[in-house]
Amino acid sequence: MGGDKRNIAVRFFGGAGNYTEVLERLCTYVLTEGPTEAAVLEWLKSNTRATSDDGIRRRLTFLEGLGLLDRDGDSVRLTQQGMAWLSETDPAVLYELLSSTVYGFDTILGALLDGPKTDAELGDAIASEHPTFDWNDTSGPAQHRGWLQSLGYVERSDGVNSLTDRGRELARRRTSAYPSLEQGQFYAQTDLEDAFDTSFGSYIKGISPRTADDGELAYIIVKAREDGPYGDEIDGDRFTYIGEGVPEKGDQQLTGANGALLEQADRSTVPVYFFYQPADSDALRYEGLVDVVDAEYVSRDGRMVYQFTMERLGLEPAEFEALSESVSEGIDDEDDEPPLTDDGEAFTAVQRRVRSSAFPKEVTAAYDGQCAICGKSRESPSGTIDIEAAHIYPKRANGRDKVQNGLALCRLHHWAFDTGWLAVSDDYRVLVADRPDLEGYEEFAALEGDSLTLPADEDRRPHATFLAAHRERHGFESP
Structure with missing residues (x-):
């Protein structure tokens, strides 16, 4: 791959989302037939909507710049890199060629990690990252995005782009702030x-x-x-x-x-x-x-x-980061009923420990270090904050390590919640066990009907499915 790195990718035939499908057929044709450039032009006209020789040549030049094709005189052949990609059509191989040849691909992944974006917003992210581009071609981000769609890293709906699961994994790996170290070196x-x-x-x-x-x-x-x-x-x-x-x-x-x-x-x-x-x-x-x-x-x-x-x-390190962050990711749409426990095969023992360790940190951060029930944040003389992370559906029953299955509680109210003195309604009000005969009832009864202190981010608030399961375990009637 010679020459300077490009500012803008060149779109390919087949439409956004289908570039790699057409590219695979083209590379197979070049490998098996060893065609001339004229033959390649005719093949693309016959197998795609291409009509312009200049447009086709521009795309072949781009593929040559990626290191997939080599044009020697009038002949076109696959390079070693082209054959390596064609042998498995591994999207990671093609992404590496794209990102090393064209600016902005990693920038787009990083921007989409923060949430869905339009093409214009992706263009703003690239322009901010590379201010020397003087990028005034509004089609630029769409051409980047078209390749990412074709590789299965981005999906598009109603003009908004989002990362797929595979894209999110790649984005975390490519944009991680952690150092690149090789074990054994x-x-x-x-x-x-x-x-x-x-x-x-x-x-x-x-x-x-x-x-x-x-x-x-x-x-x-x-x-x-x-x-x-x-x-x-x-x-x-x-x-x-x-x-x-x-x-x-x-x-x-x-x-x-x-x-x-x-x-x-x-x-x-x-x-x-x-x-x-x-x-x-x-x-x-x-x-x-x-x-x-x-x-x-x-x-x-x-x-x-x-x-x-x-x-x-x-x-x-990126896997460690991803496992930790998965605790606070959304789980399901509002109307769905998420499972109370994780699939037994979803995580290894090591992965479970990392997620379990991240749970207290993510939950207490979501509630800004305050007890969801009393709203207080007590501090010991040594500076230790008396706030704990409680699983709503309990950990001993394999309750999920998800922020939506957690409450930040002071030590007293954590104990009261776990033992069944307290529960929470679907509209986030405190429920108290009707046991006036027991010591402590009067203190807890004063909390009846109080509203919880909740995270500002609605996606991190307790999910109704977990709250209902906790009420059922402790004999509360559904409100």
């Missing part, structure tokens, strides 16, 4: 600083929590050294890792680094990148993402240490 510190866009100082510490611009924890880098002082036992996919604090300083303390890993033992909220440094190397070998499955403060070699049990996740 060695990286110098400068390589990792470039990849993570950060400085680690004079050396990379054993545990390096990194924060985003808003001050929230973004990811953690963990490094084990073959000749390190902590006796880390790296064996197989599950291993022991000793926390921060050298033996000369006695018992390990709850430093920020140790605390960050302790938090991940409670729930996996951010990616944890694991590296291993052999004794004879300054470079670090990337071992992939790990999950902190357990943490203990134990006596070891005459001192107290934080002992973390870690397990390889076998996930890419």
